Amino acid sequence: MSEQSHALQKRKADAAKRQTKIIRQGIVFGFVGVLNTGVDFLTFILLTHFLSVYYLLAQTLSYGAGMLNSYLWNSKVTFSTSKRSKTRFLKFVVLNVSVLAMTLVVMHFLQFLPLYVNKLISTLIGLVFNFILSKLWVFRV
Template structure:
């Protein structure tokens, strides 16, 4: 039940992140920002939103935020950004909305499992923890 609850919350936050990403992406693109730069900026805004909400609501991390957690989250999302940017450029002959949607969906499972089992995993007894 806990895993299903996390998946549902992750999905809700994912919709919110996608809305932030898409809105900013198409706003930047419409004012002349090249689509790959718009992708990096909009994805970064969605990522910040994701960290705040998934940490506190989806995975309920109770410990203080620490540099290891932030570094892992940034690395995980850099991988997902690289995947989505590669797909966006690979699909550049398709309608932009289609390309952007495919690129956005490509990182969903990577970010969920990476967040759940690597970034926000529960601290095991006896593990070393450095809070910042």
């Protein structure tokens, strides 16, 4: 085998490993997202249905609960970072406050929908942005 073909095979193998890692992270992020969404939705339902909290305030509080849960799981499991840094947590907070703001805007514009459908749509939109920026910015190693 020539040196060039060996180098090409190594690059292909490395690219396959990176792709597999990204797919694994996406799947784990999805599972963690389901858990976070459960925390978020249960808190949201508790606040709006049982405590009659205004829906935008309830969204802020419930998203915050899911956000803390998310940081713990994603830093330990999804992106497996042993480094704990104030900078990483600050980036995480900035990202999630931005995603929260986006979900509040989406919820406002979709207020004609049933409340829980509105919540689901805004959550799904936020999830996509959150994964991409978590991977590329917050938990980038």
